[in-house]
Amino acid sequence: MTELARKAAVEEDQAEGSGQRVLDRLVALLDLEQIEENIFRGVSPARSSVRVFGGQVAGQALVAAGRTVSAERKVHSLHAYFIRPGDPRIPIVYEVDRIRDGRSFTTRRVVAVQRGKAIFSLSASFQTPEDGIEHADEMPEVPAPETLPTMAERVQGFPGLPAARWLPRPIDIRYVNDPPWVTRGTGRRTSSNQVWMRADGKLPDEDLLHVCVLTYASDMTLLDSPLARHGVYWELDKVVGASLDHALWFHRPFRADEWMLYETSTPSASGGRGMATGRFFSADGGLIATVVQEGLLRVRD
Template sequence: MSPAEADVPDAGEPTEALEAVLGLLRLERTGHDQCTGGSLDHLSGRVYGGQVLAQAIVAAGQTVADAGLPAERLPHSVHGYFLRPGKLDRPITFEVERLRDGGSFSARRTHAIQDGLPILSMITSFQERQPGLEHAEEPPEVPGPEGLESSADLFARYDHPAARFFARHGAFDIRHVEGSIYVPRGRSPLSRQALWMRSRGRVDGDQLLHRALLAYACDQVMLEPVLRRHELVWTSPGLSVASLDHAMWWHRDVRADEWLLYVQDAPSAQGGRGLGLAKVYNRSGALVASLAQEGMVRVHAA
C-alpha cells in the first residue's frame, strides 16, 4: 500500500442501505441513562449482532458526552456478550450504568433490553486523547481494493435469496483478497483471510459514530476464517452461525467510509464454537483496531 494508492475516489453519496444504518444509530433518548432504538430487517430473522453492538456503543457514548468532563473521551475498548436473539419487531431499550469517570478514563455498562430481558450486556471503556508510547505492527502486502471483486457485483450475479437480500440491504462494500466465501468456489483450507471494506457512501459524523460503524460492519465477517478453514461458505447446507461474545480495541481514529483492510485468522474451532481474530488497518497502513469474537458454528446433517 503506497502513498499514491491513497488517492482513490471517496465513497460517494450514501446509499439507501447506508442511510438506514445511520438512522438506526440515531437513538431516541428516553431518560437520563436510557435510550431506545429500532432494528433493520435481517436475513436470519433476528436482530443482527453488529447492529445492537453499535447501538450500545452510541448509547454509552452519549452518557460520557453529557458527563461534564473537561475533554472529549472516545471508546477505546468494548467487551460484550450476546445473551439472547433479538426480535426484529420489538424496540430495544438501552440502559446505561455509569461505572466510573476518572481522571482520564470512563467506564459504562450497557444492557440492551427486549421484553424485560437483556439480549446484550457490554462494558465500554473511554479515554481522553493523551500522548504516550507509540508502535504498531505493519500490515501484510496485499492487492488494493480497486482490482478486487465488489460484494455488490457478486450479489448482482446470483439469483439466491441471500444474494438478493444483501444486494439491497448491504451498507458496506466488501472485497475479499482470497475470493469471497458467499458462494461455492475453488478454495483451500486456510484459517486466515484478508479483505477490504468501506461504507457505501460518505459518513458525516464524529469519531463515536465512525467507531460504532466499525463495530457494526465487523460482525458480519469475524467468523469467516472459521468457515474458510473448514471449506464452508455462507450458503453451505445445514450451516448455523451466531455470535456469542465480542471484544474490540480501537487504537487510532478510524473512518468507516475509507477503505479498511481486515487481516483475519481463526486459531481454534471446537465444541461447536469458533474463535475469529482480526487486525484492521487504514489505507496508509496504520493499525486502527483489533478484534476478537467467539461464535457458535454448527453444521447440521442434511
C-alpha cells in the same frame, strides 16, 4: 422515537438506490431515542432477518454508552456478550450504567432489553487522548480495493446467499481472497480472510459515529475464517451459527467512510464454537483496531 429512527423503521430497503441512501439508513438506526437520562431506545430495519444482526445491537449499545460520556473522551475498547436472539419486529431498550468517571478513563455498562429480558450486554471504556510509546504491526501487501470485484459481483450465481438477498448494503465490501462460498467446493482450505471495507457513502464528522459504524461492520465476514477452514458456508451447507461474544480495541483515529483492510484468522474451533481474530488497517497502513469473537458454529452432516 426520533424522526430518523422512525423513517428507518418504516422505509423498505430497495433493490436499487445509491450507497449513500443505504448508508443514511444505517446512520438513522444509530440515532437512538433518549427516553430517560440513562435509557435509550433503538429500532431495526423494516426488512430484517429472523433475528437482529449482531453488529447492529453492538453499534447501538455503543451509541447509548457514548452519549453519556463527554465528547473529549474516546472509546478505546468494548467487550460484549450476545445473550438472546433479538427480535427485529420490536424496539430494543438500552439501559446504561455509569460505572465510573475517573480522571483519565470512563467506564460504562449497557444492557439491551426486549420483553423484559436482556438480549445483549456491553462494557465500554473511554479515555482522554494522551501521548505515549507507540508501535504497530505492519499491514500486509494486498491489491487496491478499486481493483477488486464488488460484493454484488462476488455473489452472482449464488442467489441463496444472505449476501445476495440483502444487497445493497451500507458497507462496501471487497474480498481480496476468494470468498468461502466460492472456495467451499474446490477443496482449498484457508484459516485467514482479507476484505476491504468502508461505509458506502459519506458520514458526518462525528468520532463516535465512525467508531460505531466500524463496530457494526466488524461483525461482517469475521466468522468466514473458521467456516472457510472447513469448506462450508451459511445456507449452502447445514451450518447453524451465531455470535457469542465480541471484543474490540481501538488504537488510532480513523474514518469509517474511508477504505479499511479487515484481516481475519481463526486460531481454534472446538465444542461447537469457532474463534476468529481480526485486525483493521487504514489505507495508509496504520493499525486502527483489533477484534476477537467467538461464535456458535454447529455443522451438521
